[in-house]
Amino acid sequence: MTTFVDRVELHVAAGNGGHGCASVHREKFKPLGGPDGGNGGRGGDVILVVDQSVTTLLEYHHSPHRKATNGKPGEGGNRAGKDGQDLVLYVPDGTVVLDKKGEVLADLVGHGTTYVAAEGGRGGLGNAALSSARRKAPGFALLGVPGDLQDIVLELKTVADVALVGYPSAGKSSLISVLSAAKPKIADYPFTTLVPNLGVVTAGSTVYTIADVPGLIPGASQGRGLGLEFLRHVERCSVLVHVLDTATLESDRDPVSDLDIIEEELKQYGGLDDRPRVVVLNKIDIPDGQDLADMIRPDLEERGYRVFEVSAVARTGLKELSFALADIVAKARAAKPKEEATRIVIRPKAVDDAGFTVTYDEAEEVYRVRGEKPERWVRQTDFNNDEAVGYLADRLNRLGVEDALMKAGARAGDGVAIGAEENAVVFDWEPTLMAGAEMLGRRGEDHRLEAPRPAAQRRRDRQAEHDEADREYDEFNPF
Template sequence: MATFVDRVVLHLQAGDGGHGCVSIHREKFKPFGGPDGGNGGHGGNILLIVDPNVHTLLDFHFRPHVKAKNGAGGAGNNRDGANGGDTILKVPSGTVVQTMDGEVIADLVGAGTTVEIARGGRGGRGNAALASSRRKAPGFAELGEPGDRLDVVLELKSVADVGLVGFPSAGKSSLISVISAAKPKIADYPFTTLVPNLGVVQAGEHVFTVADVPGLIPGAATGKGLGLQFLRHIERCAVLAHVVDTATLEPGRDPVSDIDALEAELDAYGNLADKPRIIVLNKIDVPDGRDLAEIVRDDLSRYGWPIYEISTATREGLQELVYALARLVEEHRAATPVLEPTRIILRPSAVDDSGFSIERDEDDVWVVSGSKPERWVRQTNFDNDEAVGYLADRLLRLGVEEKLAKLGAEPGDTVRIGRHEFDWVPTVADEFVPTVRGADARIEDPSTRATAAERLAARKARRPRLRGELDTETES
């Protein structure tokens, strides 16, 4: 027997972007043919899509860890890495996606509804894409961005038109079994129904769905019995039907007190007060049950809700009840506004929007926030001086250093961008001067390493001489 699961925690990891490639094209008679490093592929996204053939979250209960494919790294000869394929997770209609703090991210209702829940990382550019008129042969490439990593909660709220609520053994499962093709478990002991059951009912030309919710007892909204974990399944219902047992032998119970107790629990749960109700007096096939139904009808009329007397055993009164439910459902559908097609609204950035912000925290650290600078830092290889210099040039052009100076930052202050912290040293305004690939003369430290000129001379000494150079030396 399949297990019903309506709440799971997913641990998601989108694919990482592939690293760009550092490559120089070389072939016979062309020892230096220019940069030809390809770009890295983008990491795969994780998508949730509503599938009408899925009715539970059971698959995610056993496999809560989901990881999308990474993008492949770039290669020489201008070969870009392959993108990581998207991972598609099929969920039932009515699935609500929440953060671990309870904030709703998406409410998925309707077949085909899709949401991108975790975005894959962007692939890094290879040195061919980073080449410019001044930086003709970059000795670095961008790193791939890591994909999103997050934990989310999936909660299933059944999408039904009518919700059957009532005490255990009131006959809700029997009712849904005789008015639809659903086959729930039926027995003569409390809490027979452990999971919500859905049934499709046809009344003439009208078709609607009915949800049988596990029995409620006083205190369900605070965790007693099974009601609390399943009350969410009646939030979306258009109509609530109070199914009352008129033949119960439990002392102290009668239809009026049962409905009062149920309404108290629904009110404590919240967001259900505006839903129309009907009262279904069940088990009138029992003589005492029929007599009690006639006695309490006047007392129940104070609610102002329609009252129907039925018997699921003899099917008495079922036709009138089904058509009444169909009318209420159609009235709700007619009053519900039709959603217009989604329109794309473009909101251009303000002309004075710099794309970043700078604040100073309690530890006197300058925190730079913004999608561009944070992405640039994630894509920088800090083991490569030329890559660090390229990052400094980008931040300078964006205006980060100018704003730091205006806010009073001093050389040596700590600056944090994303997860990286730096000791701020204002960038020299001079433009980049090509030297050895992978080096930047503006950030050289003569006390700890050779200068760019020395490394360039050493590289030339190791380089095989061309035929023209050999002929010149021979003639001389």
């Protein structure tokens, strides 16, 4: 039995980036042929894509944990790691993506609309990419960045032009079955329909979609019955159709009271005051139903409603209703603003934006550094490698982190945390001493290989080597 699910909580994890490789090219007569470690591959993204053939979120209800593949690590010989494969999740048209707090992240309407729910981590650079004129043979590589972990909520809001609302057993399912090719479940007891049904109607040159919204009873907007679960499905409609039962067998109900109660629930739900209303008096094929319709129609028309008398069983009055709804839908579509061409918005970086912030956390008694670059650099650093740690310190210094710490009042030995509280890297700060750098070289640089010497200097060095060899020969061969 197919189950309709229109709200799920989804836990998505993007792929981690692959680690870079630290490797040195070696071959005969070239024991130190230079760095040749390749870069790690990018982790795969988790992407939501609208597919009109998908009508429910049932698949994600049963399997809420989804993860993309990781990037492969780099290898020697300048071989880059393979990128992770993106994970594409197909969702119904009209799916809304929210975070755990209920904030809307994306509204996916239209076939092919995409949203990246979790972005894969970038791959770490190999030592070949880290080499430079001053750092010829780095003995380290950068680690891959972990992929995003997100907990999101998917809510389905049916994309329909016309929404049928009314009490249970008012005849909404019967009406949609004769207006379109939809085949909903129909029975003579309340709450027969447990899921919204969607049908396509053709009236002249206008084609529109129509949906019935089940489970509306007094208190639906506060969670009674099924109303609160399905009221969201009327939010995107262009017109609301009240289906009133003129042949109800319940003595404490009448069509006008039903209309007032449903209108109050729609008002409590909110956001639907601007939608045009149409009233359909259903089941006029029953003698008592026709008599009651004749009695209440003048009252409804005085309220400003357009009233149609129909019978889903006898199929009377359906053509007039279908074309009237098509006219309202066409006018609503024409009134919508035309979509403008996509504009590229350029937001230049502020002149005084350093890309990070430094604040003092009194509770933890540390200076906390937050920013996209410092936090990513920390995640990419292998703290078991002194050269990699020195490279990180130089990057932070060039970014201006040390100057910002000094301005914030930090002193040698104070605690510094880079990142959020749950995964920060904490260390005792020691300011970089730049004195004597011309002798010691910068951290992370290779001291084994020197810069090319001028030709005259090379000749003098060779002559000095020959003289030293001659002196050693004379010492061991006095005769």
